[in-house]
Amino acid sequence: MDICVEKCINEKKVLETIKTIPQPEIISSMADIFKALSDPTRLKIVLALLKQEHCVCDIAVICNQTDSATSHQLRILRTQKIVRNRRDGKIMYYTIDDDHVAALINMSLTHVQH
Amino acid sequence: MDICVEKCINEKKVLETIKTIPQPEIISSMADIFKALSDPTRLKIVLALLKQEHCVCDIAVICNQTDSATSHQLRILRTQKIVRNRRDGKIMYYTIDDDHVAALINMSLTHVQH
């Protein structure tokens, strides 16, 4: 019944499932969020900002990276609306943009700890 | 006060934050989970399996991919304990491993939809 007969497709089940899957653009956007969090350095930035607001140079120190590399990473996180920045004179302060992020991070932490 | 003075580090804030950040291995494991979900094809597989159990060839059809490519992706998801498989004769059925996964996916969907 559920065995792949002819061409190895169980058409009914496949169509049933396809109906429930979001549009490609939605899937792509979701993947982009996960991609933004998939780099250890970027994840460390997010974890740091979950504690408190920081400027770029402080984030660079926390991540043991150059300011330039840090700035590149922050741009990716900004694009995905994961972090937000505000300028105070020469200093640019970064914060977590919304609280879905904290929920995502906590969920993955729970998953890692079995 | 919070301005980067000398070498551009606010040492107190930085140390305060560093104390709260998980161990590198934890961060790395969390990043691996997100990396597994960061590819649109793999994410589509996960979304399909959230609906119901499927065999490799059906997943391949759903994702418009070869069985081989699908198998490679499933291995990555298996390694991250995101999916689980059971054999029934020649057929290998895949399911979502635990319900943290559904929570993660729903959270990212919420984030995408503002």
Next chain:
DNA sequence: CTAACATATGAGCAATTGTTCATATGAAGA
């Protein structure tokens, strides 16, 4: 204005990723 500072950005590159293709494994039927 100019200089100094914090951050941003583009080019270039090594490392990583996802696919294809060929081959291997494991199970069931003849």
Next chain:
DNA sequence: TCTTCATATGAACAATTGCTCATATGTTAG
């Protein structure tokens, strides 16, 4: 046994990623 089917896996390669370095912004102080 041999064959077929469903899936897995290794090698190879193009595409993408994250870093470095050089340069460009934007802001403040002199």
